[in-house]
Amino acid sequence: MEPTEFPVNRALNVIGGKWRPQVYCALETGPKRFSELEREIPEINRKVLTDQLRELEQLGMVKRTEFPGKVLHVEYELTEEALTLQPTMKSLCKWGTGECEEEQ
Amino acid sequence: MEPTEFPVNRALNVIGGKWRPQVYCALETGPKRFSELEREIPEINRKVLTDQLRELEQLGMVKRTEFPGKVLHVEYELTEEALTLQPTMKSLCKWGTGECEEEQ
Numbered sequence: 001m002e003p004t005e006f007p008v009n010r011a012l013n014v015i016g017g018k019w020r021p022q023v024y025c026a027l028e029t030g031p032k033r034f035s036e037l038e039r040e041i042p043e044i045n046r047k048v049l050t051d052q053l054r055e056l057e058q059l060g061m062v063k064r065t066e067f068p069g070k071v072l073h074v075e076y077e078l079t080e081e082a083l084t085l086q087p088t089m090k091s092l093c094k095w096g097t098g099e100c101e102e103e104q
Numbered sequence: 105m106e107p108t109e110f111p112v113n114r115a116l117n118v119i120g121g122k123w124r125p126q127v128y129c130a131l132e133t134g135p136k137r138f139s140e141l142e143r144e145i146p147e148i149n150r151k152v153l154t155d156q157l158r159e160l161e162q163l164g165m166v167k168r169t170e171f172p173g174k175v176l177h178v179e180y181e182l183t184e185e186a187l188t189l190q191p192t193m194k195s196l197c198k199w200g201t202g203e204c205e206e207e208q
Contacts, residue, residue, distance in 0.1 A: 001126065002147055007200030008125035008193060016120050021112035022105065043106055088199050089112060091192040096111030098188070 014059050015085060015092075019044050023052045024082070024089060027062065031077035056082075118163050119189060119196075123148055127156045128186070128193060131166065135181035160186075 003009045015021060019041070026032060026040040037049060044052075053076055056062035061082040067073045107113045119125060123145070130136065130144045141153060148156075157180055160166035165186040171177045
């Protein structure tokens with residue numbers, strides 16, 4: 001089977017990548033503003049965070065909501081579809097953490 | 105947190121990549137010879153399969169066993185550590201498959 005059709009690869013295409021897991025996990029606790037995400041993932045730079053949010057939006061994983069007002073504010077949140085990935089992310093996190101303990 | 109330390113990234117480092125999920129899943133059903141793996145993943149070329157098996161061996165996910173005889177034969181199998189990833193792989197597969205159904 002071509003890798004792009006392999007189900008595991010389809011999931012990895014959504015959650016794989018250097019920063020995507022951290023952006024996903026930062027949004028698991030609810031809608032966040034850009035500045036809140038920056039504070040929660042201090043090592044990520046603005047451009048990369050902007051790109052990651054846009055890609056996650058295009059993949060249907062993140063919803064971007066604008067709140068009009070004197071100063072426009074924007075919030076990002078996981079979509080229903082993205083929330084169905086939580087058991088998988090928890091399982092990856094558990095395995096990754098478990099693997100770390102064995103290494104020490 | 106630096107991506108390399110983030111638990112999810114540690115797991116993705118082991119199972120991520122274009123061909124690794126398929127090599128992992130082909131070995132889930134038990135030890136296999138190289139030729140059997142080639143038959144099971146016809147789209148992969150010999151060099152890439154050789155590299156993937158070596159990488160998985162270095163990561164402690166695959167055990168390579170040589171069986172002496174007139175003709176030396178070699179078998180590859182998942183290690184205990186790799187088998188602890190099965191629930192995660194099943195979860196990724198389910199999500200990836202579920203996501204595919206919604207796309208049609």
